[in-house]
Amino acid sequence: MGKWTRRAFVTTGILAGGVLAVGVAIRPGNRKLKVAGLVAGEDETLINLWLKLGPDNIVTAIVPHAEMGQGVHTTLAMMLADEMDADWSLVRVLEAPAHPEYANYALAKGYALGDQSFPSWLLPTVDGFFLQATKMMNLQITGGSTSTPTTGLHAMRVAGAAAKAVLLQAAATAWVVPLSELRAHNSVIHHDASNRSAPYAEFALGAAELDAPVLPRLKSTEEFGIMGTNVQKFDIPAKVDGSAQFGIDASLPGMKYATVMAAPVFGTQLETVDTAAIQDMPGVRRIVNLGDAVAVVADGYWQAKQALDRLPVQFTASDAGKREQSDIFQQFSADLDDAIAQGREETDLNKGDARAAIAKADRIVEAEYRVPYLAHAAMEPMNCTAWVHDGVCELWLGTQNPLGFAADVAKAIDFDQENVLVHNQYLGGGFGRRAFSDYAIQAARIAVDSPYPVKLIWSREEDMRHDHYRQASISRFKAALNDAGMPVAWENQFVNKHDPVEAPYIPYGIDNQFIHFAESKTHVPWGFWRSVDHSLHAFFTESFIDEVAVAAGKDPYRYRRDLLSGATRFRDVLDLAASKSEWDRKLAENWGRGIAIHKSFGTIVAQVAEVEVIDGKVRVQRVVCAVDAGFAIHPDGMKAQMESGIAYGLTAALYGDISIGRGAVVQSNFHDYEMLRMNEAPAIETYILNSGEAIGGAGEPGTPAIAPALANAIFDATGKRIRELPVKLHDLRVPGHSAKDVA
Amino acid sequence: MMKLKINGEPREFDVDPATPVLWVIREQAGLTGTKFGCGIAQCGACVVHLNGSPIRSCVTPVKAAEGQEITTIEGIGNANRGLHAVQQAWIAEQVPQCGYCQSGQIMSAIALLRRNASPTDAEIDTAMSGNICRCGTYPRIRQGIKAAARAIAATAEDSGNG
Structure with missing residues (x-):
């Protein structure tokens, strides 16, 4: 990864005022002018905000996102380079400086307007509006699994395609030939009729003078040359020899x-x-x-x-200094009770009449779940x-x-x-x-x-005790079943709603649904934690639907499948995970398997966990993961993110427990906030389904489904239902089962 | 003055003899490839070799290493001088994500392969379970160790035949 230099930042004023305006031939008033001094080196041309071209024909993608192992620098550069028809061996990446021009207006646009397309005449207005808005909000955020879906689509691909368009235009002018007779391939422009060819770099100055198209034509999936391949990630060489600078x-x-x-x-x-x-x-x-x-x-x-x-x-x-973890859960329970008793439930989703359906149902399934606070425990304090x-x-x-x-x-x-x-x-x-x-x-x-x-x-102890924590929570469910054992109503109540909004929503076709919550404030600071609210709600909803399936006497996979008849994208992912895991294969004694599916950040993930429970000790042996992110730009990177999300979620599900004692965090280091280690890491198989739907995220969607898949597998192995995480709190020894029985 | 040999080079440091080797390496010697993770020998981010054997530099006083040979990730190899088979395998398997723990992972893996040229899964578990990776790169670390073991064996065979 390239890094902009301090010198460049400090001397921007001089460069922007003099040298650049002449040397790089960008007209005054052009937005590029303001940032060129930060990102363009000697003789390099900033073609647009996101791309510079050197005299050696090196293309540098300027990426406004932080690399934290999710491969974002590589993935975004691929999107730009592919649209540009660049020679991948000549592509580099530079992290954009923290400058308002690089605020991810694409991200804001994605959040605010979804994936709408705009007519070309409106786009400059829309972009201008959102750029202003994001500058004001200081948004240059890497999070929410949004880099690829938003910056990648709205900035990188557009930038690459626009750059190619102006380079071709500049070549047509220089060679005095019709634009239609030119073609671009591997960073070279060819005019076959006159047998001429020249590298992109020859046309850089000419291209920088032109107005780039706001809405260039983007490639269809069939035209992708770099996207969809497993190029080596840019950041890896420096991470094996100690030279990477953290x-x-x-x-x-x-x-x-x-x-x-x-x-x-x-x-x-x-x-x-x-x-x-x-x-x-x-x-x-x-x-x-x-x-x-x-x-x-x-x-x-x-x-x-x-x-x-x-x-x-x-x-x-302070009064907070007397608080214990049990007090916090008691407060949550009381606030949930009060909300119902006083009829002041905060409605999250309401369709049909769930309470009426439950009131007249013969068969009701109920359960309550809870999850603890979690720290992030990033390896670098x-x-x-x-x-x-x-x-x-x-x-x-x-x-x-x-x-x-x-x-x-x-x-x-x-x-x-x-x-x-x-x-x-x-x-x-x-x-x-x-x-x-x-x-x-x-x-x-x-x-x-x-x-x-x-x-x-910060010491590790400080890092663990002064985090911004994934919230602790309680979630309660009621489902009403019809004579066929299928759910006709779903009521869910939980404490404290954050983001994203859809985290508690289920994909299943149930006519009557009432999802509501109560706010119950504590003195513990809240923070985004990989997949945010999805990390708890997937555990709640996918554990409960499993309980409902069991209550109905049905196979948990097929029960879900029946409820997904109107959601074929979900069903396809579920089927892929089930078939690859050989769902119906008989497992050995003391083994169990569990399935879960959850959509987050535009990506659907289904996982099947296989566990072995010996003397009460759970060993996760295998995880089969099916993922549909629309299209995987870097399939091996997508697999790596699934592996990572699973390990992160498994660590939390098995061990993760931040608890409050006398108002402070009790845990302090890795001896009492345990991590999954090599000897506990399961074999993970990831299968990618490219449905062609809008591109979703990768960094977070691997996490939510693993906790319920694990808990459902433990139930299958032991008959014990995990309704509170982490798993380590539970005695999973089954009378009569022991290591000797296995032998 | 504490005398150490770091990556083959004799060095002297004017530090409290109780100072952990980690901070001497990072702050005095300026070799930042070795990382601070926990300070209590729980995570393995700080693993270096002392006379060829892996140690937790965050809890090893410099006094205990006096006059001895320390090897850090910077002494293992790089693109200019040539990469170690483990480093090459780490690139081939695309192991690192955030990368922060990987110096320690690589130092533990090299130490393992030195004493066991063809480790089983169980032996990899034993040797590597002291190194935490929050990005969960364990399956790729396992593949990387096996690939490096094969590469080292193939090289040995080639030189044996030649």
Whole structure:
């Protein structure tokens, strides 16, 4: 991955005012002018906001998204290069600087307007409107599995196709031949009639003078040359030899190191700090009181940590400091009860009359589920290097939202946003955590009074205890069955609704549905966590439909299938997972299998988990995953994201449990917040179905279905229904079953 | 002064002898390929080799490594000097995602293959279960180790025949 240089950022003004306007031949007033100095090197031509072309015919895709292992740089470059008919071996990628011109207006447009197409005469207006709107919202976000569906479609493909169009036009002018006689292939333009050919680079300056078409023709799937292939990912070589630069690897002359401890109970403050106790410890430079946290700055991280561990600190008391996890679940239950008793349910979805159908049904199935808080536990603990000098605050870190961070930091240290420069590095895991700017604000506040750059590194303990957590929740269900055992009504009530809206919705054809919720606030900070609300609701809904199937005496796969007769896209994915898993094959003693299906971020995923339970210990042996994201741009990357989403979801389902004790997070490190490890990782088979529907996301949709697939498999193996996660809380030993029986 | 040999080069560091090797490597020697993950020997992001054997550098005081040979990921290979068979296999299998844990994974894998040229799945489990990957690249790490083992065996056979 290329990186724009600090020099380039700092010297933009000079370049934009002089050299570039002449050297790159972009007319004044062109939007490209403002950013050319940031992204274009010597002799390179910025063809449009997203693409530059070098004299060596190297095409560089400028990608406004952070690479955190999801392969976004590669996937988006593929989309651009394919439309451009570029020679893939000459394609590079550069992460866009945190600049308002690179705000993902495509993302905002995707959110606000779905996948609507616009007439060409309207598009400049629509784009202009959304660019303004996204600038104001500081949206340069990587999250919501939106990069490929939105930026990829609305920016990268359009940019590639438009670039090809203007290059062809420039060639037609230069050679004085009709445009229709030219063809482009592998970054070369050919005029077969005169047997002439020349690389794209020859026409770069001419192309940059032209107005690119706003709505160039995009390729149909059959015309794809690069999309749909398994090219090697750009970021991998640097990740096998230690050279990849993550936020924590930033290095500046004279840099000092800081570490921090925030008040353990969320919302409380420092009361007393006895700085005298540690100020003479080796290497200690400063002790900084941040109000709700205290930081020690020292010559090295270890010295800072040693001193912080010995710092006598007292925190203010609060009612939250008396709260236990059981209190929180009791509060949720009480708020759910009250909502119904007082008739103030917040309606999420209501069709037919579920309550009337349930009231007159002979057969009702009921269940209540709960899930705990979860931390992200990205492998790279939160960190940020800040350097305040000459009226600017420069930040080196990994973030999913560089512009938003710049805005937050500017506000915290009272700087103009344009004087906060974010240098985004590789992210050592994001999963939603690196969309929250708390660690960057801390670093900037420490650095603002420091004569040297400060690298703030959170300990793992701090990372786990001051996360923004996937919410704990309770969800209650009632289903009414008809004489044939099929559900005629579905009522679901849960606490605390966040995003996305559709997370609790089911794909099944049930006439009467009432889905409602109650808000029940706690003092625990909420955060986006891989797949967000889908991570809990898929567990709830896909566990419950399994219970309903069992109550009806039906096979869980075929029962779902019958309910999907009106949703053929879902049914096809379900069928693929079932057939590849050989659903009807008899399993060995102590084994079980479970199925689940869930759509999130435009992508449908069905998974079959096979487990073996010996002496109460669950071992997930195999996961079969079927996925329909419309079209997989990078099939191996899609598989990698399914493998990753499954491991992330399995870790949470088996072990993940952040609990509150005396108002603070009890867990602190990987010994008590356990991770799936190599010896527990199942074999995963992923099968891709390209339905041709609108392209969906990849980074998150692998996660939601695995928890219910696992729980349903455990039920199949043991007869025990997991209604509360994580699985480790449950005694799964079955009387009479033991390791000896297996032998 | 603490004397160490890092990637074959003799180095001296003016640090507290209790300082973990991890921070000497990263902050004093400027070799940032070795990562901080947990600080309590739970995750394996900090694995380096001490005299060829894998250690958790986050809990190993520099005093314990004094006068000895440390190898970090930077000493294993790169595109210019040539990649180790494990690194090549990691690229071929497209193992890394976020990549943060992969230096430690590769150091553990190389140590495994040094003492066991053809590990079984169970032996891979034992050797690699101390390295956490939050992106869940375990199936590809397993394939990568097997591919590297085959490549190393093929090279040995070629040189044996030649």
